Amino acid sequence: MPPAPSVLVQVAHPDLGRSRVNAALADAVRGLRHVTVRDLYGTYPDHRIDASRERELLHTHSTLVLQFPFYWYSTPPLLKQWLDQVLPYGPALTGKTLRLAVSTGSAAHAYTCGGRTGFTMAELLRPLEATAHLTGMKLAEPLLVHGARDITDEELERTAEQYQELLSTPRRTLTQSCRPADVRRP
Numbered sequence: 251m252p253p254a255p256s257v258l259v260q261v262a263h264p265d266l267g268r269s270r271v272n273a274a275l276a277d278a279v280r281g282l283r284h285v286t287v288r289d290l291y292g293t294y295p296d297h298r299i300d301a302s303r304e305r306e307l308l309h310t311h312s313t314l315v316l317q318f319p320f321y322w323y324s325t326p327p328l329l330k331q332w333l334d335q336v337l338p339y340g341p342a343l344t345g346k347t348l349r350l351a352v353s354t355g356s357a358a359h360a361y362t363c364g365g366r367t368g369f370t371m372a373e374l375l376r377p378l379e380a381t382a383h384l385t386g387m388k389l390a391e392p393l394l395v396h397g398a399r400d401i402t403d404e405e406l407e408r409t410a411e412q413y414q415e416l417l418s419t420p421r422r423t424l425t426q427s428c429r430p431a432d433v434r435r436p
């Protein structure tokens with residue numbers, strides 16, 4: 251008897267048909283036996299989320315992966331709506347794992363201490379980290395794909411393989427952000 255699916259990947263890309271990075275990542279893990287991949291925008295084109303169905307899915311998986319392109323240093327709007335309407339208060343998610351898989355248009359150095367954006371990814375992803383904390387979920391090491399427009403086919407293929415491995419191995423802890431004193435802001 252095959253093991254029950256245990257990783258739920260919620261892909262939140264407003265136009266997955268035109269996506270390069272997120273489409274490749276979703277394709278890379280869709281075939282894995284223990285992984286369920288959902289296309290949030292494709293499932294809910296009218297943005298009417300079936301919260302009970304989504305909670306059922308959360309209940310039957312031990313890891314939740316939120317995969318999305320970074321939009322104005324945040325999630326695309328339907329994923330924010332999904333968080334607002336679906337995440338339960340109380341102990342339902344305690345002990346589960348949350349992993350983020352985020353693509354950015356800017357290159358990695360833009361998100362280093364003193365880089366162009368002025369903030370690290372760990373800092374910018376802090377609200378989702380706090381959400382994991384409040385709901386009792388353990389935060390796994392994120393997959394960050396920077397410079398999405400310039401990434402070569404070979405790099406993207408390697409990243410997709412890394413994604414497959416991450417979803418097949420136990421979690422590691424989140425990268426630490428800069429200390430406040432290290433961050434230069436205008």
Ligand SMILES: Cc1cc2nc3c(=O)[nH]c(=O)nc-3n(C[C@H](O)[C@H](O)[C@H](O)COP(=O)(O)O)c2cc1C
Binds near residue numbers: 269318321353355398
């Ligand atoms: C509305 C919008 C906002 C964006 N905001 C950011 C941003 O804040 N930081 C960034 O690095 N890239 C930003 N980008 C670039 C996207 O993150 C990038 O195009 C995406 O990760 C590429 O993934 P894809 O090939 O799956 O579409 C933005 C793109 C759009 C359309």
